[in-house]
Amino acid sequence: MKGQNVKNSERILNTLIDVFNQDDVLDRQLIWKRTIDFVDKRFINLSNELDSIESYKKNFKMNNRLVDVSTDGIESLKQRAQSNEQLFQIENQIEISKLIKQSLLNTKASTALLPANVGVENNTINSLLQEFNTLVLQRQKLISSAGENNPQVKLLEANLSDLKANINNSISAYITQLSLTRNQLSNRSQTFQSKVSGIPEKELQLRAIERQQSIKERLFIFLLQKKEEASVNLAVTEPTLKVIEYSISDRSPISPKPQMIYLGALLLGLLLPFGIIYVIFLLDTKVHNKLDMDNLASDVPVIAEIPQIKSATNTVFSNPNDRSALAESFRILTTNMNFVLPSKESGKAVFCTSTIKGEGKTFISLNFSLAMASLNKKVLLIGADLRNPQLHTYVNINKNQIGLSNYLIDPTLDWKPMTMKVFEKQPNHEVLFSGAIPPNPAHLLANGNFETLIKEAKLVYDYVIVDLAPTILVTDTLLVAHLADATICAVRANHTDKKLIPFSIDLSKTKRLVNMSYVINGVKENRSYGYNYNYGYNYGYGDTES
Numbered sequence: 001m002k003g004q005n006v007k008n009s010e011r012i013l014n015t016l017i018d019v020f021n022q023d024d025v026l027d028r029q030l031i032w033k034r035t036i037d038f039v040d041k042r043f044i045n046l047s048n049e050l051d052s053i054e055s056y057k058k059n060f061k062m063n064n065r066l067v068d069v070s071t072d073g074i075e076s077l078k079q080r081a082q083s084n085e086q087l088f089q090i091e092n093q094i095e096i097s098k099l100i101k102q103s104l105l106n107t108k109a110s111t112a113l114l115p116a117n118v119g120v121e122n123n124t125i126n127s128l129l130q131e132f133n134t135l136v137l138q139r140q141k142l143i144s145s146a147g148e149n150n151p152q153v154k155l156l157e158a159n160l161s162d163l164k165a166n167i168n169n170s171i172s173a174y175i176t177q178l179s180l181t182r183n184q185l186s187n188r189s190q191t192f193q194s195k196v197s198g199i200p201e202k203e204l205q206l207r208a209i210e211r212q213q214s215i216k217e218r219l220f221i222f223l224l225q226k227k228e229e230a231s232v233n234l235a236v237t238e239p240t241l242k243v244i245e246y247s248i249s250d251r252s253p254i255s256p257k258p259q260m261i262y263l264g265a266l267l268l269g270l271l272l273p274f275g276i277i278y279v280i281f282l283l284d285t286k287v288h289n290k291l292d293m294d295n296l297a298s299d300v301p302v303i304a305e306i307p308q309i310k311s312a313t314n315t316v317f318s319n320p321n322d323r324s325a326l327a328e329s330f331r332i333l334t335t336n337m338n339f340v341l342p343s344k345e346s347g348k349a350v351f352c353t354s355t356i357k358g359e360g361k362t363f364i365s366l367n368f369s370l371a372m373a374s375l376n377k378k379v380l381l382i383g384a385d386l387r388n389p390q391l392h393t394y395v396n397i398n399k400n401q402i403g404l405s406n407y408l409i410d411p412t413l414d415w416k417p418m419t420m421k422v423f424e425k426q427p428n429h430e431v432l433f434s435g436a437i438p439p440n441p442a443h444l445l446a447n448g449n450f451e452t453l454i455k456e457a458k459l460v461y462d463y464v465i466v467d468l469a470p471t472i473l474v475t476d477t478l479l480v481a482h483l484a485d486a487t488i489c490a491v492r493a494n495h496t497d498k499k500l501i502p503f504s505i506d507l508s509k510t511k512r513l514v515n516m517s518y519v520i521n522g523v524k525e526n527r528s529y530g531y532n533y534n535y536g537y538n539y540g541y542g543d544t545e546s
Contacts, residue, residue, distance in 0.1 A: 017246075020241065021243075022239075031113060036227055039230070050216045053213045057213060096119050096120055096219070100129075101171045117229070128170060135159060136160065139156040285498050293520060296502075301517050305519075307329055308524050315363065316370070317366075330367045330370070333368055334372055346458050347457065347460070348463055350463060350485065351487045353490070354470045359521060369429060380461040381467070383434035384466045385434060386437060391434065397433060404435050405438045415432065415456075451480070486514070487516040489516055492520075
């Protein structure tokens with residue numbers, strides 16, 4: 001037994017053994033008590049029968065004046081007496097068997113104890129009675145622990161019913177056998193009776209009365225003896241179980257085992273972090289840095305990584321002498337772009353796009369154009385994202401400022417006066433805003449006016465940087481992409497899904513995006529991974545991009 005209280009556990013175990021012993025003693029005492037009750041009930045009937053026979057004998061002898069048996073029939077009577085002795089024994093067994101059978105029939109329940117050891121000289125019947133009482137006790141114990149509806153209880157009840165029927169059949173067969181033996185002895189007694197025919201009929205009747213009296217007396221004495229035996233056994237019943245040693249407790253605790261707890265904690269401490277890290281990497285589908293892009297798009301170069309800028313930090317490269325991490329990253333972008341652009345004397349057009357919104361193409365276009373202007377290059381930045389223009393948000397210009405859409409609608413207008421110098425420290429930088437949002441951006445970009453604008457701008461500026469719409473959402477970019485000398489495709493760390501990269505790779509392979517290179521935006525300085533699965537593919541008016 002396991003427990004925190006040592007003394008209490010020992011007391012429970014010792015008490016359990018004591019109760020088990022007492023239960024065994026009570027079971028055996030119950031059988032002896034049932035035998036005593038059986039004999040007491042039979043004493044009442046036998047006493048009445050004996051009194052009736054003795055009274056009848058007294059009256060018979062007084063009425064017929066009988067004193068002794070005739071001398072001539074003494075020898076025959078002796079022989080007949082021997083036969084009668086055997087007959088008495090048979091009658092005794094028949095009476096006892098009938099009493100047991102009567103008790104068996106009077107006990108309605110098939111689960112009540114039956115009297116045992118009452119003098120039946122048949123081992124089979126005695127064994128069946130003992131087996132029946134054992135099953136009754138077993139059933140009572142099982143009911144106390146499992147209830148009357150337990151399948152084992154039902155099985156025991158069926159066995160008791162069958163066993164009771166077997167006892168009844170065995171007693172009936174035994175009575176039949178005794179009856180046959182009695183008939184044989186009766187015939188033998190009739191033979192002896194012919195030898196004493198001279199004895200007066202009254203004397204024979206007296207002998208019959210005395211024989212009945214003797215049977216009842218012997219039965220009474222026999223039952224009295226069995227009652228005394230049962231009373232003695234009831235009084236001196238000893239338990240069958242002997243306690244050799246009472247319960248003892250171990251000095252040291254058996255549970256919980258500290259070694260097992262330490263081992264489990266160690267294994268959990270090792271497996272749980274690795275499991276969490278494995279699940280995180282398993283569910284991660286975002287692009288994080290250049291290494292991811294090299295694995296996904298080895299044929300398309302990554303020419304720059306733009307660091308993630310805090311919200312309180314200036315996000316515009318407006319000062320040519322700026323030495324921040326943002327400024328240095330865009331200087332790297334301008335240097336690498338010179339290796340990507342074809343060598344020619346006239347102006348060069350660089351288009352900037354992305355796969356979906358929110359990847360920072362406008363942010364990259366603006367700062368890349370400012371970085372180029374800081375190198376004393378004449379730069380024009382065109383806001384060609386006519387559906388969702390964002391340039392005005394960086395310079396606090398009215399969204400409906402006249403610009404590209406106005407020129408595309410009416411090519412007779414001169415686009416040059418529409419350009420604006422927004423940054424004081426960048427005199428070589430000019431911006432042509434997108435203008436009012438038109439109802440048909442794709443039609444305007446494809447009508448040829450945009451191509452004329454790019455050709456004219458190349459003659460005036462060293463670099464023409466064009467901010468275009470995302471490629472996976474609308475067709476605007478693909479309509480004018482052939483006009484570019486190089487194309488920047490913006491990818492945002494921890495935002496762009498890896499499954500979107502094959503789309504831009506396919507555009508590069510099919511030459512729908514000319515001379516394409518990747519720029520990764522929003523890379524954390526410590527190169528750690530972040531997780532955000534709530535990106536969206538919708539691209540509508542009024543959304544802000546950074």
